[in-house]
Amino acid sequence: MTRTIALAHELDHSGLTGEALPVVPAALSRYHHPQFVRAEPGRYEGWVTYFFAAFTGREPEPRMPLTVHDDKAVTREQRRELSSQYDAARIMWSKARLRHQAGPVLRKAVPLWQAWTAAKAELERVYKAFWETEDGRWRAQLLHLTDAENAAEAAASAWDEIAQQLAQLADDQIATAGYDDELRLTDVATELGLDASDWHIDHIGAYTNRFWGEGTPLLDVLAAQINAQRERLVEVARLAGDRELA
Structure with a gap:
């Protein structure tokens, strides 16, 4: 199957973008990427559509051969055109x-997110059961609450x-293709028949660039919820005059 990429500022049907450049001449075929099929003018003047055989994602990252720079027969413009071709190949390959x-x-x-939501x-x-719990049963209900908190923390940690x-x-x-040619995880999931639209996935820095003592993203969300719930219970106990619970 052949894949295409139009190097322009507007998305083509492949969802890939780049810079408008002229067609790579056939004389440079010895330097083409192995997946390259052809290049032809795009829909608008000055645009180019590149055609590639389908990438599997297991190929090496497309890199323009270094020998191009030593080839005296290749002009600066031709090197720029080849560079454009390899940019397009890299975007396709990254996706x-x-x-x-x-x-x-x-x-x-999928099951980890289901475990978290459960x-x-x-x-x-x-x-919420505290609203229906009799005064004499609050301590027992607190045990149920701490059990539920521990289970939620384990599920959140597994998800993170x-x-x-x-x-x-x-x-x-994104590091390979750039933000303009980002392929979203939700789109990959949709292609697999999965719905990841509600999944809590933060940017990589939220997981790797944390200060000491900071939790991972979903654990932080859960911690805020647990703290709010406990503060409310302490407030109710104080208002009720239960000093042991307060």
Whole structure:
């Protein structure tokens, strides 16, 4: 299957963008990327559409051969045109690599997100049960609450671990292709028939550039919820005159 990329500022059907450059001449074919098929004028004047055989994502990163710079027969303009071709190839390859690498991780993430949402729902259910709990049963209900908190923390920690893996893969793709040609993880998931629209995946720095004592993203969200719930319980106990709970 042949894939195309139009080097222009407007998205083509492949969803890839770049700079408008002239067509690479056939005389440079010995320097073409192995996946390169052809280049032809784009839909608008000055645009170029590059055609490539489908990338698997397992190929080496496309790099223009260094010998091009030593070839006296290649002009500066031709080097620029070849550079454009390899830029296009790198974008296509980066997206194929993300699909190849992220697919198994996305599938593995599905039950972990389900476990988190179930644990969060249980935590909220146990907390709301205080509204119906008799005064003499509050301590028992607090035990249920701490159990639910621990389960939610374990689920959030497991999720953050796999979310970091996905965030790293996404960051690698952007580092190669640039933000203008980002392939979103949610789009890769959709291609696999998965709905990742609600998944909590932060940028990679949120997982790797943390200060000492800071939690990972979802654990921080959970910690804020738990602290708010406990403060409310302490406030109620204080108002009720229960000094032991307060």
